[in-house]
Amino acid sequence: MTAPAEPILEVRDLVKHFPLTQGIVVKRQVGAIKAVDGVSLDLHRGETLGVVGESGCGKSTLAKLLMALEQPTSGSVRIKGKDITKTRGAELKRMRRNIQMVMQDPYTSLNPRMTVGDIVGEPFEIHKDVVPKGGRRRKVQELLDVVGLNPDHINRYPHQFSGGQRQRIGIARGLALQPEIIICDEPVSALDVSIQAQVMNLLERLQSEFNLAYIFIAHDLSVVRHISDRVAVMYLGKIVELGRDADIYERPTHPYTQALLSAVPVPNPEGREQRERIILQGDPPSPANPPSGCRFRTRCWKAQDICAEQVPLLQIREGSSHPSACHFAEVNDAVGTH
Amino acid sequence: MVEVLSEPGSRGTTGGALLEVDNLHVEFRTRAGVAKAVNGVTYTVDAGETLAVLGESGSGKSVTAQTIMGILDMPPGKITGGEIRFRGSDLLKLPEDQRRKIRGEGISMVFQDALSALNPVFPVGWQIAEMFRMHRGASRSDAKKKAVELMDRVRIPGAKDRVNDFPHQFSGGMRQRIMIAMAIALDPEILIADEPTTALDVTVQAQIMGLLAELQRDSNMGLILITHDLGVVADVADKIAVMYGGRIVENAPVHDLYRNPAHPYSKGLLESIPRVDLKGQELYAIKGTPPNLLDMPTGCAFHPRCPYKRDNCVTDVPPLNTVSGTRGSACHYWREVIDDSAS
Amino acid sequence: MSEPTVTQDLIQHTEQPTEALAGVRSNRPRSLWRDTWDILKRRPIFWISLALLVMFLLMAAFPSLFTHKDPSYAQLAKGMDPPSSEAWFGYDLQGRDVFARTVYGARASIVVGVSATLLTVLLGGVTGVLAAYYSRWLDAIISRVGEMFLGVPYVLGGIIILGTIAPAQTSPNEVMIMAVVVLVLAVLGWPILMRIARSAVIQAKHQDYVQAARALGAGPIRIIFKHLLPNSLAPILVYSTITIGSYIGAEATLSLLGIGLRPPVISWGIAIADHTRYIRTGAHAMLFPALFLSLCVLTFVMLGEAVRDALDPKLR
Numbered sequence: 001m002t003a004p005a006e007p008i009l010e011v012r013d014l015v016k017h018f019p020l021t022q023g024i025v026v027k028r029q030v031g032a033i034k035a036v037d038g039v040s041l042d043l044h045r046g047e048t049l050g051v052v053g054e055s056g057c058g059k060s061t062l063a064k065l066l067m068a069l070e071q072p073t074s075g076s077v078r079i080k081g082k083d084i085t086k087t088r089g090a091e092l093k094r095m096r097r098n099i100q101m102v103m104q105d106p107y108t109s110l111n112p113r114m115t116v117g118d119i120v121g122e123p124f125e126i127h128k129d130v131v132p133k134g135g136r137r138r139k140v141q142e143l144l145d146v147v148g149l150n151p152d153h154i155n156r157y158p159h160q161f162s163g164g165q166r167q168r169i170g171i172a173r174g175l176a177l178q179p180e181i182i183i184c185d186e187p188v189s190a191l192d193v194s195i196q197a198q199v200m201n202l203l204e205r206l207q208s209e210f211n212l213a214y215i216f217i218a219h220d221l222s223v224v225r226h227i228s229d230r231v232a233v234m235y236l237g238k239i240v241e242l243g244r245d246a247d248i249y250e251r252p253t254h255p256y257t258q259a260l261l262s263a264v265p266v267p268n269p270e271g272r273e274q275r276e277r278i279i280l281q282g283d284p285p286s287p288a289n290p291p292s293g294c295r296f297r298t299r300c301w302k303a304q305d306i307c308a309e310q311v312p313l314l315q316i317r318e319g320s321s322h323p324s325a326c327h328f329a330e331v332n333d334a335v336g337t338h
Numbered sequence: 339m340v341e342v343l344s345e346p347g348s349r350g351t352t353g354g355a356l357l358e359v360d361n362l363h364v365e366f367r368t369r370a371g372v373a374k375a376v377n378g379v380t381y382t383v384d385a386g387e388t389l390a391v392l393g394e395s396g397s398g399k400s401v402t403a404q405t406i407m408g409i410l411d412m413p414p415g416k417i418t419g420g421e422i423r424f425r426g427s428d429l430l431k432l433p434e435d436q437r438r439k440i441r442g443e444g445i446s447m448v449f450q451d452a453l454s455a456l457n458p459v460f461p462v463g464w465q466i467a468e469m470f471r472m473h474r475g476a477s478r479s480d481a482k483k484k485a486v487e488l489m490d491r492v493r494i495p496g497a498k499d500r501v502n503d504f505p506h507q508f509s510g511g512m513r514q515r516i517m518i519a520m521a522i523a524l525d526p527e528i529l530i531a532d533e534p535t536t537a538l539d540v541t542v543q544a545q546i547m548g549l550l551a552e553l554q555r556d557s558n559m560g561l562i563l564i565t566h567d568l569g570v571v572a573d574v575a576d577k578i579a580v581m582y583g584g585r586i587v588e589n590a591p592v593h594d595l596y597r598n599p600a601h602p603y604s605k606g607l608l609e610s611i612p613r614v615d616l617k618g619q620e621l622y623a624i625k626g627t628p629p630n631l632l633d634m635p636t637g638c639a640f641h642p643r644c645p646y647k648r649d650n651c652v653t654d655v656p657p658l659n660t661v662s663g664t665r666g667s668a669c670h671y672w673r674e675v676i677d678d679s680a681s
Numbered sequence: 682m683s684e685p686t687v688t689q690d691l692i693q694h695t696e697q698p699t700e701a702l703a704g705v706r707s708n709r710p711r712s713l714w715r716d717t718w719d720i721l722k723r724r725p726i727f728w729i730s731l732a733l734l735v736m737f738l739l740m741a742a743f744p745s746l747f748t749h750k751d752p753s754y755a756q757l758a759k760g761m762d763p764p765s766s767e768a769w770f771g772y773d774l775q776g777r778d779v780f781a782r783t784v785y786g787a788r789a790s791i792v793v794g795v796s797a798t799l800l801t802v803l804l805g806g807v808t809g810v811l812a813a814y815y816s817r818w819l820d821a822i823i824s825r826v827g828e829m830f831l832g833v834p835y836v837l838g839g840i841i842i843l844g845t846i847a848p849a850q851t852s853p854n855e856v857m858i859m860a861v862v863v864l865v866l867a868v869l870g871w872p873i874l875m876r877i878a879r880s881a882v883i884q885a886k887h888q889d890y891v892q893a894a895r896a897l898g899a900g901p902i903r904i905i906f907k908h909l910l911p912n913s914l915a916p917i918l919v920y921s922t923i924t925i926g927s928y929i930g931a932e933a934t935l936s937l938l939g940i941g942l943r944p945p946v947i948s949w950g951i952a953i954a955d956h957t958r959y960i961r962t963g964a965h966a967m968l969f970p971a972l973f974l975s976l977c978v979l980t981f982v983m984l985g986e987a988v989r990d991a992l993d994p995k996l997r
Contacts, residue, residue: 054539055510067896093898101896109889113911122907123897162627173893192394193566194603194643197610197623204620219540226612226621249614263544265569267611269592272573279548280541282495283509369720 006081007042008213009066009099009181014039014075016061020288033288035061036072037237040314045180048207048214050228050245052221052260056284058237059217063185066215067101068092079181097127100174102203104186106166110158116169117154120144123176130177143172147202164195171202175210183215188223200227221264225249233257236287236295239314243322253320253329256296294327302328354426355382356560357406357445357528362420364401364584366631367413373631375401377584378420380658383528383560390563390571390592392607393581394628399564402581403530406562407447408437424528442473446526450533452513456505462516463489463501469523488519492549511542515549522553529554530562535570547574568611572596577664580604583629583639586658590665600667600676602644638669646671720991727991730983737977740787750781752947761963771965774955782947783970789948790977793859793866794929800867801874801928802921808871809878810913813886814905820879827872835931836938838869843940855946862941866928877920881913888912919989926981933974949974 017032036058043049051059064070066077068084076083084095103109110119121140124131131139141151147168158166167187174182184203188196204227206212218224224231231248233241233256241254252258255278262278280299285291291298297307306327316322317329364376376398383389393399404410406422408429422429424444429437449455457465466488467481476484482501489497492515505513514534521529531550535543551574554561565571571578571592578595580588580603588601599605609622626643629635635642641651650670658666661676669675721727740747756776764771770779812823833841842865885891891908899907935941936950943951952970960967 054541064892069892069895096896096898101893103889103893105889109893111888111890111894111908111912114907122894122899126894126898126903164627170893173897177897192628193568193607194394194610194624195627197621198625200612201620201623221540222612225614226617245617259541263540265544265547265567265573267568267572267596267608269572269575269596277544279544281545283511283542284539 008045008080009043009215010076010078010081011039011041011066012076012078014062014065014077015073016058016065016070017073031288033286034237034290035287036065037290038075039234039237039239041232041239041242043181043213043215045213046207046211047230048216048228050224050231051215051217051234052219052224052231053234054219054260054284056236056287057234058287059234060185062234063101063183063215063217066183067099068096093127097130097177098179099181099183100177100179101183101185102167102171102174102187105190106163106170107190109170110166112158115155115157116144116149116161119158119169120172120176123173127177139176140172143176144169146175146206147172162195163191164198167191167199168202171199171206175206178210179212181213181215183217185217186219187216189218189220196223203227221249221261233260236284236290238295238325240296240325241323242314247320247322251320251322251331253317253322253324253331254296254326255300255302255328255332257324258332259299294325296326302326304328354423355384356425357383357562358421358423359402359406360421360423362402362405362422363418364398364405364410365416365418367416368632371632374634375415375584375631376405377634379581379584379586381579381586381589383562385527385560386554386558388554388561388563388574388576390565390575390578391581392565392568392571392578392604394566396628396631397581398584399581400532401584403447403532403562403564407445407530408441409447439473442469442526443524444526445528445530446521446524447530447532448514448517448521448534450536452510452517452537453505455517456513458505461502461504462508463503466516466520466523469520473524484523485519488523489516491522491553492516492519494519510538511545514538514542514546518546518549518553522557522559525557526559528560528562530564532564533566534563536565536567543570550574568607580607583634584631585639585668586666587640587668588666589658590661594665598676599679600661600665600672601669602646602671602675603640605675605679606643646674717988717991721987724987724991726983727987730980730987733976733980734984737787737791737980740784741791742788744781744785744788747784748778748781750778752777752781752785753945754778761959761966763963764965770969771963773952773966774959774963779952779966779969782952783949783973785947786949786952786970787973787977789859789942789946790929790932790950790974793862793932793942793948794925794981796859797863797866797870797928797932798921798925800863801870801924802917804867804871805874805876806878806917809875810882810905810909812875813879813882814901814909816883823875824879827875830869831872833869835869836934839865839935840938840940842868843935858942858946862932862935865935866931870924870928874917874920874924877916878913881916882909885909885912915992919985919992922985922988923982926978926985929974929981930978949977 014036015038016036017034019029020031020033022028022030039062041049051062053059061070065072072085077085079095079098082095084092087095117137117140120143121136124136124139137154141154144151144154149165149168149172158169161169187203188199191199200223203214207214216224216227225245228245230243231245232239233248233254235256241248241252241257248257249261252261259278259280262276263280282299285295285298293309294307294312297303300307310327312325312327314323314325317324319330359379359381362376362379366373366375379398379402381389391399391402401410405417406429417430424440429440456462463482463485466485470476470481470484486497486501489501494500494512494515505516508516534550535546538546547570550561553559563575575592577591578589579586580601582603588595588599588604590600595604596608599608606622606624610624612621624643629639637653638644638651638656641647644651646669648671654670656668656670658668659672661667661672754777756772759772759776760774762772770783773779773782808823812820843861846861886909891904894904894908932941932948933950933953936943936948937954939954941950942948949970953967953974956963956967
C-alpha cells in the first residue's frame with residue numbers, strides 16, 4: 001500500500017466556480033457557486049482514494065473535472081504527467097482511455113435504446129484501433145463474463161436487468177478500454193442493501209486483477225472505509241482532512257470529520273444509550289456564499305476569531321501524522337471507532 | 339369509533355395493541371400481471387413504542403404503511419385480505435369520512451421526500467395551519483399561532499419570521515422538520531415515518547432522528563420507522579420486523595435480532611455490513627437478486643438466495659415460527675440459523 | 682428527485698426479471714419499440730385507426746379501386762341531384778359524381794398533409810436538435826425566430842404568403858399549387874415541432890448515459906445520432922402523426938377561404954368551399970366530403986394518441 005515513486009494522477013489547486021448570471025438578453029455575472037475550491041490530491045497505481053462528504057461538498061463536480069467533462073476555472077489534473085484540462089481533440093480522446101468512470105444511477109447511466117452489446121461495445125466503436133472489428137463481439141462477451149454477467153445476454157436491453165446487474169454493465173463499459181484509473185461516483189448508493197456487497201466485491205476483485213486505481217466517491221462512510229487505502233474528507237469545496245483510512249477513522253483531527261463519524265448510526269444496538277454524539281447544528285452553508293476563513297466555522301464548536309480571518313491550510317498539525325485543515329486540530333477521544 | 343376518538347387521553351383501551359396489522363394482503367394489477375406486494379403481514383405497535391420495518395425496495399414495507407394510512411392508489415392496488423385495527427376497530431371497514439378523521443389525528447405519516455410532499459405554492463405556515471382549520475375548525479389567527487408553536491417545537495430557527503416562507507426557501511433538513519410539524523400537529527397516537535432521512539446528509543439525519551425520538555418521548559407516540567438502513571434501526575428501534583417479498587420473515591426485539599438473527603435473510607444483511615476487522619477481505623454477499631413480485635418463487639420467497647435451502651423450502655411456505663416470547667422467524671430451519679449466528 | 686409513487690416503484694421493480702425468470706422469458710431481445718408494439722396490438726383503437734388509415738391510403742393511391750366513374754365528368758343537367766342508387770352521394774353543382782370526387786379528393790388532402798408534415802419534421806427537427814445540443818446563442822436565435830413565426834396567426838399568415846407568392850391563375854399546375862400550400866403549412870408550423878424536439882433532446886442530453894459517452898470520447902455526431910435522437914424520437918413521432926391530421930384540416934380551411942388548393946386539383950376542402958352556399962338545397966354535396974375529411978383527421982389523431990399512450994411509460 002505504500003506509495004510508489006510516481007503518482008498516476010496528480011490534482012493541483014483545482015478550482016471550479018459556476019457563474020451565477022442574471023438577465024435574459026445581456027447576461028451579467030452576479031456571483032459564483034464555488035463547487036470545488038482549491039483541491040489537491042495524488043493517486044497511485046493500484047490504490048483506492050476514498051472521497052467522503054455531504055451533498056453540495058463538491059465531490060461530484062470533482063469527479064466531472066477529473067473526467068474532463070467540465071472545464072476547471074483553474075488548476076491542473078495530470079494523468080501520468082500530462083494535464084488533461086489543457087488537452088483537446090484527438091489527444092484528449094486518447095487520454096480518456098486511461099481514465100473511466102462508474103456512475104451512481106444504474107437506471108439513467110445506460111441508454112435504454114441500445115442493447116447491452118452495443119453499450120459495452122461502444123468504447124470500441126469510438127476507439128476503433130483498440131480491437132479489430134471482427135473481434136469486438138468476443139471482447140464484449142469476455143467483459144460481460146468478467147463482471148459476472150451471462151455473455152449470452154449480449155442482445156438484451158438494459159430494462160431486462162435488475163439494478164445490480166445494470167451496475168455491472170456500467171462497470172464492464174468502464175473496463176473496456178483497459179483504463180488504469182476508474183472514478184467511482186457513488187457506485188453502490190442506489191442499490192439495495194443486499195446487492196451493495198456484491199458490487200463492492202466485484203470492484204475489489206477487478207482492482208486486484210487489473211491493478212486499477214480508484215477514486216471512490218461516496219457518502220456512506222463504512223463502505224468507503226472498507227475499500228479505501230486513503231480517505232479525503234470534503235466540506236464546501238475543500239478537502240478538510242486527508243489520510244490513511246485508520247488515521248481518518250480512528251484518529252481524526254478535524255472537527256468536521258469527527259462530527260461526521262459520530263453522526264453515522266452504528267449498526268449495533270449494544271450500548272446505544274451511552275454512546276456520545278456530536279450533533280452539528282444547522283445545515284451546510286451555500287457554496288455560493290461560503291463563510292470567510294474556515295468554511296466549517298459556522299457549525300463548529302471550537303470556532304474562534306482566527307477561524308473567521310484565516311483560511312486554515314491542509315497541512316500536518318502538531319500531535320498528528322496526517323494533514324488537517326483546522327487551526328485547532330486535535331484527536332478527540334470521544335469519537336469511537338467504526 | 340367516533341366516541342373512542344373523542345377521548346384521546348385513553349390509549350390502548352381495547353386490550354390489544356394500539357395498532358394491529360393482521361394478515362394483510364395487497365396486490366397490484368398491472369399490465370404485466372398481478373404483483374403480490376404484501377402477502378400476509380402482521381405487526382403491532384403500542385404507545386411509546388418504536389417499531390422498525392426493515393426491507394429493500396419492493397419488500398412491501400411502504401405499501402403496508404400506505405394501506406394503514408388509507409392513501410394507497412386503488413386501482414391498481416387492491417386489498418385482498420386482512421385487517422388493520424386501530425384501537426380495536428378495523429380501519430378497512432370504516433367509511434371514508436371516519437378514516438379521514440383518523441388520518442392526522444390518530445395516525446399520521448412523514449414521507450421521504452419533503453419537497454414533493456409539501457405544496458410549493460403555499461407558505462409552510464399556511465400548510466401547517468390548514469391542519470387545524472380542517473380538523474379542529476380553528477380560526478385563521480389561532481391556526482397560525484399554532485403553526486408557529488409547532489415550527490418552534492421542531493426547532494426551526496426564527497419560526498416567527500419564517501412562517502410565511504415557501505417550501506423551496508428551506509433546506510432539505512428544514513423541510514423534513516416542517517413535514518414532521520404537520521404530522522404531529524394534531525397530536526397523533528401513531529406516527530409512520532417512511533424513510534424519513536434517506537434523502538438527507540448524515541449530519542442532518544442525526545438531527546432529524548434525534549428530533550423524532552424526542553417528540554416520541556414527549557407525547558408517548560407509537561412510531562413506525564420504515565427504513566433499509568441497519569444503522570438507523572440499531573439506533574432507535576425497540577423492535578424490528580424484517581420484510582422480504584411482501585412477508586415478514588423475522589420479528590424480534592432489537593437487541594436479539596442484532597445479536598442473534600433467526601432468519602437467513604436478516605443474518606445475511608447483518609453479515610454484509612463492512613466491518614473494520616474484516617477490511618481487505620471479501621464482504622459476505624447475499625447471492626442473487628430480490629424476488630420479482632409478478633413471479634414469486636414457490637415456497638419460501640428467499641429460497642433461491644438462501645444458504646440453508648432444502649427441498650421443502652421450494653414447496654412449503656414457512657409459517658412465522660415462534661422462536662421465543664415475542665420473537666418469530668419465517669424459516670423452516672430457524673433453529674440452525676440461530677445456532678450458527680450465536681457461535 | 683421526485684418521490685416515486687408506490688405503484689411506479691412497484692412496476693419498475695416488477696419489470697426487473699430475476700436471473701431465474703430471465704431464463705423463462707427466453708433470450709429474445711426486447712427493445713422499447715417492441716414493448717410499445719406489444720401494447721399497441723392489444724388496443725382496439727389502434728386497429729380501428731390503422732384500418733381507416735389503410736383505407737384512406739388506398740383511396741389516395743388507387744382511387745379507381747373504389748369507383749370507376751370519372752370525377753371530372755360533368756352532366757350539368759344532374760346538378761345537385763340528391764343521392765340515389767346510381768350515384769350514392771348524389772351529384773354536385775356541376776353535375777359531377779360526389780362519391781367519385783370524394784374518393785379522388787383523398788389524394789390531394791393526404792399528399793398535402795403528409796408532405797407538409799415531413800417538411801415540418803425536417804425543419805423543426807433539425808433546428809430543435811441543433812438548438813438543444815449547442816444551446817447558448819444558437820438556441821436563443823432559433824427559439825426567438827420560432828416565436829416570431831408562432832406569433833403569426835395561421836390563417837393570416839396563409840393569406841399573406843399565399844396572396845403574395847401564389848402562382849398566377851393562368852398557370853394551374855397541380856404540383857405547383859400543392860407545393861405552395863405544403864410550404865406555407867410547414868413554414869408556419871415548424872416552430873411547434875422545433876420546441877418538441879428541443880425539449881426532448883434537452884431532457885435526453887442531461888441523462889447520465891450521454892455523460893458516459895462523452896467520457897468515452899464520443900463526438901457530437903455520435904452523441905446526437907446514437908444517444909439523443911433515438912431517445913427523443915417518441916414525442917416527435919407522436920406529434921407528427923397528429924400533425925398530419927391537423928394539416929389536412931388546415932388545408933381544407935385555406936381552400937375554403939379560396940387561398941389554398943384550387944381546381945383542377947380535387948380536394949375535400951375545395952368541394953366544401955364550392956358548396957357552402959347550397960347547404961340548404963343540397964347538403965349532400967358538402968356533407969360527404971366534410972364527413973371524409975373529419976374521419977381522416979380523426980384517424981391520424983387517434984393513431985397518434987394510441988402511439989403516445991403506448992410509448993408513455995407512466996401508463997404502462
